[in-house]
């Protein structure tokens with residue numbers, strides 16, 4: 001009989017989104033005409049930039065003729081896209097990254113999940129809390145998280161609390177860890193780290209032989225000067241960090257699927273004997289074995305986001321969501337709520353009124369205001385007592401929701 005990977009059955013069912021759906025459905029049943037506004041979504045609502053759609057049509061058309069048809073492409077991504085990434089996301093920001101340090105993929109969820117393949121099961125992993133659930137669950141699947149406890153936390157993970165008391169700046173781990181997941185600008189809190197605060201992490205990683213797994217999926221939403229767009233803006237980061245990027249939130253590619261991972265050639269891991277091994281080589285090996293590349297058509301769409309028109313169109317998308325976030329911040333503040341984030345990210349993290357938990361606050365907003373949010377507790381124990389408002393909705397709904405809250 002084939003025995004399963006029992007780590008999978010240790011993982012509690014992710015009831016967050018099904019529980020939200022259940023409560024919304026019940027509210028609808030009791031109030032069939034309730035004008036519900038959904039601010040819980042982590043998906044974009046605006047369509048793709050025209051430049052990307054045009055590029056896909058052209059690329060699709062090329063597939064009709066033998067001269068321009070493309071079969072298997074390079075596993076690491078086509079040179080045209082890796083080149084555009086290097087120039088626009090790194091060289092233009094004064095960061096020295098080479099094309100063979102870029103690995104194009106079908107998105108940052110796959111990459112942040114798959115990166116664990118190149119690390120031993122006995123590494124100690126630290127995760128900021130609350131966090132994007134992929135980091136926790138993929139480590140659990142690999143057997144790196146230990147056992148789940150009654151509170152939903154895992155025995156072998158180190159949780160770095162982020163809350164209003166520390167202004168969402170995680171403290172350095174007090175015990176020995178090997179890998180640390182950082183996501184800035186952050187999902188779900190919408191907060192971020194300044195250059196100085198991120199420098200503390202890079203220096204810590206260097207001094208303690210730690211690898212940082214830096215998820216920069218929301219980089220395009222940064223509006224403030226002193227917030228790094230890439231961890232490689234910090235001196236020495238190429239020795240300690242892997243960075244994940246995505247076209248999903250930046251350019252509306254949530255359904256189109258494209259992202260990339262940066263693994264610097266100088267970044268090393270250790271064997272059990274203490275020999276140093278290039279992580280770039282290991283990741284390349286992993287990708288070439290398990291991945292056959294992102295579709296040519298999609299890579300052309302991603303390339304087009306870096307064209308002059310593409311850049312303008314992407315900026316318009318980001319500006320639209322950023323304005324929504326501003327409206328949410330202003331509305332919640334006027335309504336007397338304590339809020340965080342939303343300046344460099346499309347999420348606003350709101351503190352529940354005193355004495356209310358995440359789900360109570362969620363129910364209050366649903367039943368009294370017909371607004372759907374995401375309970376913070378769904379992202380980890382430190383998310384208890386908060387809800388997440390998303391800025392990815394329409395302008396009309398965003399304004400209407402804030403009007404309801406002000407009343």
Ligand SMILES: *Cc1c(COP(=O)(O)O)cnc(C)c1O
Nearest residue numbers: 107108109132187217246248259
């Ligand atoms: C949305 C998101 C991603 C991007 O995932 P894709 O697979 O590229 O769509 C990555 N990390 C975080 C934290 C996210 O919220």
